[in-house]
Every structure is written in C-alpha cells, then in structure tokens.
Amino acid sequence: MGTYRVAQVCPNGHVATSSADQYRELREEFCSKCGEATTTACPGCNASIRGYYYVEGVLSIGREYEPPAFCHACGKPFPWTERKVAAAVELVEVGGDLSSEEVAQFRSDLNEMTKDSPKTQIASLRFKKVMAKVGGGVASGVRDIVIDVLSETAKKAIWGA
Ligand SMILES: [Zn+2]
Numbered sequence: 074m075g076t077y078r079v080a081q082v083c084p085n086g087h088v089a090t091s092s093a094d095q096y097r098e099l100r101e102e103f104c105s106k107c108g109e110a111t112t113t114a115c116p117g118c119n120a121s122i123r124g125y126y127y128v129e130g131v132l133s134i135g136r137e138y139e140p141p142a143f144c145h146a147c148g149k150p151f152p153w154t155e156r157k158v159a160a161a162v163e164l165v166e167v168g169g170d171l172s173s174e175e176v177a178q179f180r181s182d183l184n185e186m187t188k189d190s191p192k193t194q195i196a197s198l199r200f201k202k203v204m205a206k207v208g209g210g211v212a213s214g215v216r217d218i219v220i221d222v223l224s225e226t227a228k229k230a231i232w233g234a
C-alpha cells in the first residue's frame with residue numbers, strides 16, 4: 074500500500090512538483106512556465122491534489138507524473154481539464170468549418186472523453202470523424218492540447234496507443 078504525495082499545479086496543468094509536501098524546495102508560488110499562481114488543493118473542495126504515488130521501498134524513477142483530470146474528493150474537473158477542453162473547442166471553432174451544432178456536439182464529446190464512461194467509445198468515434206473533417210493542422214493542434222486530459226480509453230480508441 075502506498076500513499077499519495079501532494080502535487081502543486083498551475084491552472085494550465087503545469088506541474089511544479091508532484092511531491093510538494095515532501096520537497097518544499099521544489100515548490101513554486103507562481104508557475105515558471107506560464108506565470109499563473111499555483112495551487113496544491115482543489116479549488117472546489119480544498120482537498121489536496123493527488124501527486125506522486127509513493128510506495129515504501131519501491132523505486133519508480135522516471136515515471137511521468139500527470140496531474141489528475143478530476144478531483145478524487147468532489148469529482149469536479151480541475152481547472153486545467155476545463156481549460157484544455159475549452160481551448161480545443163475554440164480551436165475547432167476557429168480553424169474548422171463546423172456548424173454550431175457540430176461544435177456543441179464536439180464540446181460534449183470532449184467532456185465525455187476526459188472520463189472513462191460507457192459513452193467514451195462513441196464520443197471517440199465522433200471525435201475521429203471531426204478530426205478528419207477539420208484537417209491535419211487543426212487536428213494535430215487539438216491533439217497537443219487535449220492529450221494530457223483524455224482518459225486512457227479515449228486515447229486508445231483514437232490513436233490506438
Ligand atoms: Zn503554468
């Protein structure tokens with residue numbers, strides 16, 4: 074059995090440290106990548122953001138830490154999850170030639186794809202069709218924005234990885 078360290082993350086999802094409680098010297102009050110104020114707690118319920126999963130006696134050097142998409146305590150999406158979904162929708166809105174209904178569907182599909190739910194597969198299928206329609210430039214931009222907040226199921230369904 075392990076325990077979670079506390080992560081310190083900015084609203085854009087940049088991780089200052091995944092062990093803020095253990096290594097105070099790694100803390101950043103403001104994000105060194107974007108300058109926004111960082112936090113170690115969920116803005117909705119104040120629970121600590123789960124960081125590095127520490128198991129006594131087990132070395133896991135080199136394992137990438139990604140901040141969680143949702144708060145484990147209250148279930149709300151974290152600011153970076155909402156911002157990335159919003160930014161991807163905006164990119165498709167500006168760069169793609171979609172109707173407002175298609176954009177609305179894309180927004181709801183993308184929200185679904187941040188979770189592991191029964192709807193993730195169908196949302197991923199529609200997502201792929203939208204990506205084919207908007208073309209390579211916009212599609213790769215969307216991928217870069219959302220890849221960190223999509224569920225494993227969605228990532229597998231879309232990119233087979
Ligand atoms: Zn940042």
Ligand SMILES: [Zn+2]
Nearest residue numbers: 115118144147
């Ligand atoms: Zn919360």
